[in-house]
Every structure is written in structure tokens, then in C-alpha cells.
């Protein structure tokens with residue numbers, strides 16, 4: 020709307036009756052989209068062109084309610100949702116409510132019914148947001164770190180052609196073991212500040228563990244694990260002090276792997292509630308559990324806030340975490 024059109028619009032306002040005025044106010048309020056506002060604000064604060072990294076960007080109107088930016092350096096433009104989980108996503112008026120429902124762990128069917136979208140859309144949105152959480156990790160692990168591998172049954176759910184004979188329902192997998200194809204190994208690690216890390220391992224060996232966990236761990240920390248020799252390599256390379264615990268032995272009050280065992284059982288429970296997760300989607304679900312755990316621990320410090328304020332705080336944190344992964348996804 021140009022300036023003259025806006026002036027005409029403003030001059031019409033005194034002619035509205037009280038009911039119409041109220042409707043206009045409601046309508047104006049609905050246009051406020053906290054996520055789009057936040058994304059636009061982030062772009063202004065970081066002031067960087069996504070094409071050439073130049074800081075010579077300026078606002079360049081809106082397209083479909085999304086703030087557009089123009090770069091004076093390369094002459095290209097981009098919208099505020101670019102490189103985020105919200106890129107090319109329709110119905111922005113429902114994003115915030117959907118995220119709140121996801122935080123409450125509502126099922127896809129409930130999310131679809133409450134918002135008024137189809138189950139397919141609700142499913143796609145869930146996987147879109149989960150993918151955004153896939154590469155979201157906390158700061159590095161430090162101090163006393165507990166590490167342990169856990170196993171999930173291999174699943175080709177949703178795959179049209181199986182690369183193995185179909186299983187009968189309720190059949191048991193073969194015994195767990197290193198690199199057994201019936202199981203998917205996930206390395207989990209956690210420090211005493213509840214910074215969590217998990218990663219799907221292609222192979223269970225020292226090189227693989229060093230490759231994925233090595234970059235996430237502060238050198239010269241203390242690593243508590245069971246007696247697997249697979250941790251030897253990471254301990255040597257990162258000069259970690261290795262405390263080996265055998266058969267759930269509690270070395271003393273300080274050195275144990277109880278936290279990571281409890282995290283693993285939480286993971287297992289979560290996957291059971293999801294009624295089977297395809298192995299290809301496992302990293303996304305791990306990211307989602309990590310995100311929920313992160314919220315849980317963050318809320319400890321703001322217990323004095325009222326329920327509504329807490330929710331708002333959670334929403335903000337959630338958006339923040341989604342935004343942080345924008346380099347990795349979409």
C-alpha cells in the first residue's frame with residue numbers, strides 16, 4: 020500500500036462503528052506474527068547478505084508478509100525466512116501455535132485437528148522442524164563427561180523396497196553386537212551441566228567415536244564410560260582422563276554413568292511412544308528429544324515466572340534454537 024492509499028485508509032477509520040472497530044483491531048493483531056518479526060529482527064541485527072556476506076543490506080518491502088532484504092553489494096534480494104526451517108512454508112499464522120503443540124508433545128492427529136490443517140501437512144511440518152533440530156547441539160561438553168553407546172532396532176518403516184526380507188511382527192532381533200545390521204548404534208554423551216550429545220554411529224569403533232565426539236569435547240576433561248576399548252583413541256587424542264566403570268559400578272559419588280543411563284532410558288521410552296521410528300529419521304528424533312531436554316533444564320532457573328511468562332520464555336528459546344541452525348538446513 021502506497022502513502023496515498025494508506026492516507027485514504029486512515030481517513031475511513033472514523034466512519035467505522037464500534038463493532039467494526041473491534042474487528043479491525045482483532046484483524047490487525049492477528050497480522051503480528053512473532054516468528055516472522057523475530058526472523059526480520061535477526062536479519063537486521065546480523066546485517067549480512069546471505070549471498071555475499073556483505074553488510075550493505077536494506078529493507079526491501081514485504082512478500083507474503085515476510086520481510087524482504089536487498090543487498091547493495093551483489094544486487095540480489097532475499098526474504099527473512101531464507102535458510103531457516105520456515106522457508107517456503109505456508110500458513111505463517113499457524114506456525115507459533117504448532118510449535119507450542121509440539122512442545123507439549125501432542126500427536127500429529129491432535130496438532131492437525133486443533134489447527135485445522137491436514138494430517139499430511141502436520142506430518143511434514145513436524146519433520147521440517149525436527150530436521151532443524153538435527154544439527155542443534157549445545158556448547159561443548161566439559162568437566163566430567165559420561166559416554167555410552169545404546170542400540171535401536173533397525174527399521175525401514177516407510178521405505179517402499181526393503182533391502183532385506185520382511186520381518187514378521189513381534190519377531191526378535193539377533194543378539195546385539197558391534198556392527199550388527201539388526202541394530203543401529205547411537206553414541207550418547209552428557210556432562211554434569213546437562214549438555215547432551217548424541218550421534219548415530221555408522222560403525223562402532225574408536226575412529227568413528229573420535230570423529231564425531233572428538234570435536235564436541237574439551238581437551239583434558241574426564242571421561243566416564245563402561246569398559247569398552249573403543250574410547251581409547253578419543254582419550255589419547257584429546258588427553259582425556261578415562262574412568263572405566265564395570266558392571267554399573269559406582270566408582271564414587273563423583274564418577275558414574277547414571278546420568279547417561281537415565282538419559283538413554285528416556286530416549287528408549289520416547290521412541291516407544293512414537294510407535295516405531297524409521298532408522299533414516301532417527302537423527303531427527305534424537306535432535307527433537309535433545310531440544311525438549313534442553314527446555315526442561317533451562318526452565319529450572321526461571322521457576323519464579325508465572326505459567327504464561329514461562330511459556331513465552333520457552334517459545335523464545337525454542338525459536339532461538341531453530342534460528343541457530345539456519346546454516347545447516349534448507
Ligand SMILES: [Zn+2]
Nearest residue numbers: 068071090093
Ligand atoms: Zn549480497
